[in-house]
Amino acid sequence: MPRRVDDYRGLAQASRIRLLDAIQSQPGILLSELAARTGLHENTVRDHVRVLEDEGLIVSRPAPQGTRGRPPLSFHPVRDPNANPVARSRIERATEHGDLLRRLVPCARELPADALHQLDALYEHLDDAGLEPEIDEKSLTVRLRPCPFYPLMNDDDEKFVVCAVHQRLADEILHQVPGPLEMSAYRPFVTPDECRIELRDTTAVATA
Numbered sequence: 171m172p173r174r175v176d177d178y179r180g181l182a183q184a185s186r187i188r189l190l191d192a193i194q195s196q197p198g199i200l201l202s203e204l205a206a207r208t209g210l211h212e213n214t215v216r217d218h219v220r221v222l223e224d225e226g227l228i229v230s231r232p233a234p235q236g237t238r239g240r241p242p243l244s245f246h247p248v249r250d251p252n253a254n255p256v257a258r259s260r261i262e263r264a265t266e267h268g269d270l271l272r273r274l275v276p277c278a279r280e281l282p283a284d285a286l287h288q289l290d291a292l293y294e295h296l297d298d299a300g301l302e303p304e305i306d307e308k309s310l311t312v313r314l315r316p317c318p319f320y321p322l323m324n325d326d327d328e329k330f331v332v333c334a335v336h337q338r339l340a341d342e343i344l345h346q347v348p349g350p351l352e353m354s355a356y357r358p359f360v361t362p363d364e365c366r367i368e369l370r371d372t373t374a375v376a377t378a
Contacts, residue, residue, distance in 0.1 A: 226256030284349035
């Protein structure tokens, strides 16, 4: 299917992957701290984080310092989709699309509606990232092709960052949609051509 015009093009640059990793690892990090951590000029960081926010991947908030003047911005992962209109739009679109498909192709539903909506959002997120997800609702596993951004990184440590960023993004998506599913494992390169996400139903765990 053709790519959407608002897919995650912001992650097509190694610098933005590193910045997103820093923001996920240290929520509330300041622009000056991002520049120091990545070795990028503050103006370059400012441009990159604007793209990440415009794509619904992060949110910026003022960080009062107890001094006069405009407070600096701090940067956070998106856990609440209402904090970023693009993130909210993605969730709404995924839910509507999933409900439409289930009306067109009726199937036996073993999962409750809120869990299905979590899977809808997760699928759209992973598809936008170019990972070609295949979701098995019975086993709660998601098969992925290796990340197209992985070759952007120069060494094993940097390549690990790509996997970590996608793991956190998938976890954040599950938290953005109320429901019983959560990530139990993220397994990169279970084969040379496949990565895998394993989910669990917390309702089933609680009643077991």
